[in-house]
Amino acid sequence: EADIYQTPRYLVIGTGKKITLECSQTMGHDKMYWYQQDPGMELHLIHYSYGVNSTEKGDLSSESTVSRIRTEHFPLTLESARPSHTSQYLCASTSGKGTQYFGPGTRLLVL
Amino acid sequence: GENVEQHPSTLSVQEGDSAVIKCTYSDSASNYFPWYKQELGKRPQLIIDIRSNVGEKKDQRIAVTLNKTAKHFSLHITETQPEDSAVYFCAALSGGSYIPTFGRGTSLIVHP
Numbered sequence: 001e002a003d004i005y006q007t008p009r010y011l012v013i014g015t016g017k018k019i020t021l022e023c024s025q026t027m028g029h030d031k032m033y034w035y036q037q038d039p040g041m042e043l044h045l046i047h048y049s050y051g052v053n054s055t056e057k058g059d060l061s062s063e064s065t066v067s068r069i070r071t072e073h074f075p076l077t078l079e080s081a082r083p084s085h086t087s088q089y090l091c092a093s094t095s096g097k098g099t100q101y102f103g104p105g106t107r108l109l110v111l
Numbered sequence: 112g113e114n115v116e117q118h119p120s121t122l123s124v125q126e127g128d129s130a131v132i133k134c135t136y137s138d139s140a141s142n143y144f145p146w147y148k149q150e151l152g153k154r155p156q157l158i159i160d161i162r163s164n165v166g167e168k169k170d171q172r173i174a175v176t177l178n179k180t181a182k183h184f185s186l187h188i189t190e191t192q193p194e195d196s197a198v199y200f201c202a203a204l205s206g207g208s209y210i211p212t213f214g215r216g217t218s219l220i221v222h223p
Contacts, residue, residue, distance in 0.1 A: 031209050040151070040216070042215045043200065043213045043216075045210065097143065098143045099145055099157050099160065100157070102155050103154060104153075105154060
């Protein structure tokens with residue numbers, strides 16, 4: 001079944017660690033996104049990509065980077081995690097008409 | 112850029128009542144308006160959407176209305192049930208853009 005997958009689902013790490021949050025989709029979509037969301041709160045766009053080798057920063061400066069080497073894969077990297085990065089990270093892709101399909105999210109806790 | 116205001120931030124109703132969530136947008140070029148439901152601990156999921164060439168759309172107990180002149184659109188849920196309890200997000204997209212602007216969300220609580 002076509003879906004969006006995120007790993008890990010939960011992550012607890014110490015300050016200063018480098019981490020990569022994985023996102024893969026089998027939807028066949030070109031456009032992919034990363035959002036930061038405290039549970040039940042606003043969705044903040046942090047990165048997006050229109051296709052392979054395309055990456056753009058969103059409205060929220062999150063001190064993270066992304067890459068898009070393959071259509072189905074859009075990983076997010078934090079070079080040096082801080083407690084302020086504690087949040088939920090949602091990956092999404094979009095259909096041709098603009099509907100967003102979200103992954104299950106990664107809950108990150110930085111100690 | 113686009114700005115989407117969503118009200119109320121919290122809505123509490125009794126089971127069986129109707130619930131209405133309203134959003135206003137600023138960019139007259141916006142032409143696609145989806146609504147997402149996010150249950151506790153789950154991902155946001157599309158529940159209904161409307162395009163600017165349509166004034167109203169219904170799907171069983173939910174409906175969305177759009178007033179392009181006033182630049183607002185609303186989600187209507189009739190005969191609410193406890194499983195309708197969730198956070199609801201509206202969004203707006205303009206033609207050719209694939210970056211939605213989301214409202215800040217409405218927490219709907221349906222009391223049995």
